[in-house]
Amino acid sequence: MSVAAAIKAGLFIKKYWKQILAAVFVIVIMALIIPAALMASFMPGGQDSDNQKYIQVANELGIPWQDLIAFDMVHHDNNLEGRDPNDSAKYFLQIRYEEFIPANQKCVKTQGQKCLQYQQVPEKVTYSKTMQGYSELTSFFNSYGAPNKSLSSIIDSINSSTNRRVIVTVLSTDQAMIQAGFTDSQKNQFNDIEQSGVLQEMYPEYDGVGLIPGACINNVSPNGKAKANAMVQSYTSTITKYAKQYGILPYVEVIKAMMMQESGGSGRDPMQASESGFANEFQACQGKTGPERVGCITNPEDSIKAGVQVFKSTIVLANYDIPIAIQTYNFGSYFATWIKEHGGKYTVEMAQLYSNTIMKQAGEGLGTPTYAEHLLTTYYQDPGCTASSISPDMVGANDWVWPTKSKRVTATFDEIHNGKPHNAVDIGATIPGVPGDPVWAMADGVVIQVGPITDGGRAVFIQHDNNVISRYIHLSAYSVKIGQKVTKGQIIGKMGGSSGTTTTVIDNVYPIHLDFQIKVNGNPVDPLQFFPNINK
Numbered sequence: 001m002s003v004a005a006a007i008k009a010g011l012f013i014k015k016y017w018k019q020i021l022a023a024v025f026v027i028v029i030m031a032l033i034i035p036a037a038l039m040a041s042f043m044p045g046g047q048d049s050d051n052q053k054y055i056q057v058a059n060e061l062g063i064p065w066q067d068l069i070a071f072d073m074v075h076h077d078n079n080l081e082g083r084d085p086n087d088s089a090k091y092f093l094q095i096r097y098e099e100f101i102p103a104n105q106k107c108v109k110t111q112g113q114k115c116l117q118y119q120q121v122p123e124k125v126t127y128s129k130t131m132q133g134y135s136e137l138t139s140f141f142n143s144y145g146a147p148n149k150s151l152s153s154i155i156d157s158i159n160s161s162t163n164r165r166v167i168v169t170v171l172s173t174d175q176a177m178i179q180a181g182f183t184d185s186q187k188n189q190f191n192d193i194e195q196s197g198v199l200q201e202m203y204p205e206y207d208g209v210g211l212i213p214g215a216c217i218n219n220v221s222p223n224g225k226a227k228a229n230a231m232v233q234s235y236t237s238t239i240t241k242y243a244k245q246y247g248i249l250p251y252v253e254v255i256k257a258m259m260m261q262e263s264g265g266s267g268r269d270p271m272q273a274s275e276s277g278f279a280n281e282f283q284a285c286q287g288k289t290g291p292e293r294v295g296c297i298t299n300p301e302d303s304i305k306a307g308v309q310v311f312k313s314t315i316v317l318a319n320y321d322i323p324i325a326i327q328t329y330n331f332g333s334y335f336a337t338w339i340k341e342h343g344g345k346y347t348v349e350m351a352q353l354y355s356n357t358i359m360k361q362a363g364e365g366l367g368t369p370t371y372a373e374h375l376l377t378t379y380y381q382d383p384g385c386t387a388s389s390i391s392p393d394m395v396g397a398n399d400w401v402w403p404t405k406s407k408r409v410t411a412t413f414d415e416i417h418n419g420k421p422h423n424a425v426d427i428g429a430t431i432p433g434v435p436g437d438p439v440w441a442m443a444d445g446v447v448i449q450v451g452p453i454t455d456g457g458r459a460v461f462i463q464h465d466n467n468v469i470s471r472y473i474h475l476s477a478y479s480v481k482i483g484q485k486v487t488k489g490q491i492i493g494k495m496g497g498s499s500g501t502t503t504t505v506i507d508n509v510y511p512i513h514l515d516f517q518i519k520v521n522g523n524p525v526d527p528l529q530f531f532p533n534i535n536k
Helices: 001-041 048-061 063-077 085-092 135-145 150-161 173-177 184-196 198-202 234-244 249-262 278-281 300-317 323-329 333-341 350-362 370-380
Strands: 095-100 104-111 114-121 122-132 164-170 409-413 425-428 438-440 445-455 459-466 468-478 492-493 513-518 521-526
Touching: 048 063, 048 085, 048 150, 063 085, 063 173, 063 184, 063 198, 085 095, 085 135, 085 150, 085 173, 085 521, 095 135, 095 150, 122 135, 135 150, 164 300, 164 333, 173 184, 184 198, 198 425, 234 249, 234 300, 249 300, 249 370, 278 300, 300 323, 300 333, 323 333, 323 350, 323 370, 333 350, 350 370, 445 468, 459 492
Parallel strands: none
Antiparallel strands: 095 122, 095 164, 104 114, 409 425, 425 513, 438 492, 445 459, 459 468, 468 492, 468 513, 513 521
């Protein structure tokens, strides 16, 4: 800058310094206010207890809690105070109400008063109605319960009867927003909130609560690999895109295996999703039924989008049991409910029985009873649910197994933590400070608690035989849910330093650890007495 220019600038500042100072002040204030206002638009308005209600209701109904909160933030101008999340949940649900005559035995051959031969009479559905939309669901739920009752309690009440049931399907967030009449601007606002990750930051302890995508049920794991050809592999990025959008990212390889079975990746509808309700999103399928409906999807990406949504609904209905979900994809949504009421495990024999009775009676065709078995044996390489890294020295008394691959004990049972007995052992991560080591059940049992606990972060408790309970805390992720049966060595979560942890670390080299406790008859006992080969 020349001397003359500098002088002119100085004179200008001297003359207009008040205006310049005011302008700078406004700019600074705006720089502070705008980010704060933007952040406020991503934060749910209301008390923390209001947000907790949303999380509870979402988990009861199988709706991703982040979706339900973000939905109402947009729907109600960011004010959640005093609102009933059950009301908003109606936009996310499709329900099928059925009345039926239960399966029973009929005597077909008698001798005197003694029955010599029985005939199995299959269940008969006498009435069914599928409903969705706020008005229709409000009318239905009001007719079965008081307006202030939760939707889940009304559903449970109906399903506890012997001749009525409700089958719930969770719709995608796109469908929920359409039901609520969201504008394009509101849809964009919803997506902005979701992508910001602010809800997960506010409630990290609930990140793994509710829907448990990735659960390992009945020894079929989502962590396998699809035996897919080049055509199906070429769709990996598209499948991943929609699996992530609809919250079932762990199942990408399972979906690829399904595409192999459906079409080998060929054609314009490689997921064979034209006949699903989710295909109604596409104009080419709207209003078409019967033979006209078959093949109405003419774009592979549309097929994948619809197919992923179908699988999302089936995996939720199946409580994350992959074989049941796969067979439900072929048979239709009622199979997942029926199989729960008939033993809860997919077999070809049970699928054949369903085909020969329920499907035949309904005039829906017979489906393919071997669909799931063929897919899992031909197109999917399954590692199973049981940890593969259990060595003989990790098997202890009662045939229990050490709960993780690391054998490094960093804190013992008798040490004092925060002024009280530890009553557990800490097991350091395989690689010091690195979370993610798999954690598995020490024995067969039933999961009785999943969720954050005070001073422990994410925790899983398992009830075993002989009044034994095992506890696993400081997890970074869960892969089980309350009420789930687990087998010895079944992976239940991952080791990590979960939020809320305040325990004293004895060896600072091992800040990531598993806190492992065993209780017998309600009293903590030293786990190492059962595992003499583990280093102390």
